[in-house]
Amino acid sequence: MNLTVDPDDPTPPYEQLRRQLVRLVETGALAPGDRLPPLRQLAGDLGLAVGTVARSYREVEAAGLLVSRRGGGTRVAADVRPTPAPRRLRALADGFRTEARRLGFSDAEIRDALTAALEAG
Amino acid sequence: MNLTVDPDDPTPPYEQLRRQLVRLVETGALAPGDRLPPLRQLAGDLGLAVGTVARSYREVEAAGLLVSRRGGGTRVAADVRPTPAPRRLRALADGFRTEARRLGFSDAEIRDALTAALEAG
DNA sequence: GCGTTTGTGTCACGCCCTTGACACAACACT
DNA sequence: AGTGTTGTGTCAAGGGCGTGACACAAACGC
Known part of the structure; x- marks a missing residue:
């Protein structure tokens, strides 16, 4: 658990x-x-x-x-509906974007960083 | 501050x-x-x-x-070196990737989610 | 030099949290 | 029906933390 x-x-x-x-x-x-x-x-x-x-x-x-x-x-509880996975993914992405932009990176740099992360593991 | x-x-x-x-x-x-x-x-x-x-x-x-x-x-302190921005970006990307995969999403879906997040704002 | 600013240290007081033990009530299982 | 499980509630004791006030020491600014 x-x-x-x-x-x-x-x-x-x-x-x-x-x-x-x-x-x-x-x-x-x-x-x-x-x-x-x-x-x-x-x-x-x-x-x-x-x-x-x-x-x-x-x-x-x-x-x-x-x-x-x-x-x-x-x-x-029987009536709790887990937040749909797509919404959670989107929330994660929003958080990543917000933090990355706060660091001053461009959209292209943010994309590249994600690509590197995906290729790394 | x-x-x-x-x-x-x-x-x-x-x-x-x-x-x-x-x-x-x-x-x-x-x-x-x-x-x-x-x-x-x-x-x-x-x-x-x-x-x-x-x-x-x-x-x-x-x-x-x-x-x-x-x-x-x-x-x-004078001798503290802030973590270089590229390293922090990469750490953010790694965190995003790890969480997204834990939710069971494919690399393509993760990329799409980021694209949507970037376009949204 | 002198007054001010600023960080450091102490103290008693009260609140919140954790612990451990115990009793109790409601449910599951046989 | 009876037994064990499980959640709930209480209680006293101890520790951690925040507070407010105060004194002290070191650096700053004039």
């Missing part, structure tokens, strides 16, 4: 987890209905207290992305 | 500031020798305590990017 917490990051663990969960749902890596790890299991894996993981789940649930039920675990 | 702190972000203010400072120096937005705002002024502008801003300055100085002197203010 690829959830991690960086102890050296001053950002509170519950917030690191929350952002990753939101991202997993919005990107569709977790589909509606998918079950998340139980609180205790995830807490054990990440070296966190149960209450800390519970807070992350609770906040993402409050955002409407998850649904928790006692005994039933926590699952991705 | 475009330094901001988001009160709603659980990330500690000193850390938000620190990251922005590092970024400004590494991108060359702040050149070696450039003077940063005095502690008290920046603290006042951002609505922070002097000690909080001081901590950010201190940590970036510990990283070798700044030099502080009493009465002389805080300046960008």
Whole structure:
């Protein structure tokens, strides 16, 4: 599931987890209905207290992305529609363009850089 | 100077500031020798305590990017070489490629998305 | 030289976060 | 029905962080 917490990051663990969960749902890596790890299991894996993981789940649930039920675990809400892949790609491209232009590069240079990146790996 | 702190972000203010400072120096937005705002002024502008801003300055100085002197203010270290623009562009392109491929897109689709982004604005 | 500016250091106070443990309630499974 | 699982809630304790105020030291500007 690829959830991690960086102890050296001053950002509170519950917030690191929350952002990753939101991202997993919005990107569709977790589909509606998918079950998340139980609180205790995830807490054990990440070296966190149960209450800390519970807070992350609770906040993402409050955002409407998850649904928790006692005994039933926590699952991705059925009505969440992951952002369509084309939209996400476009958002990535927009971000790349904006940052690259901020550095003062021309469109041609930006294209060349992408070509180099694609050919490299 | 475009330094901001988001009160709603659980990330500690000193850390938000620190990251922005590092970024400004590494991108060359702040050149070696450039003077940063005095502690008290920046603290006042951002609505922070002097000690909080001081901590950010201190940590970036510990990283070798700044030099502080009493009465002389805080300046960008003379020996810091901003990461060359071409390298930064290439890093941006690599990041874009990696994320886009993770979404399952082909090289052609990635190129098309960039083209669309460039034409859009 | 003198006053001002500026960074540094300290202190107590309060808030937020994490932890660990525990009890409880609702669901799943047999 | 009974057992185990799972999420929820509480509590006290400790640590990290921000704040505000203050004193101090070093450099600047006149």
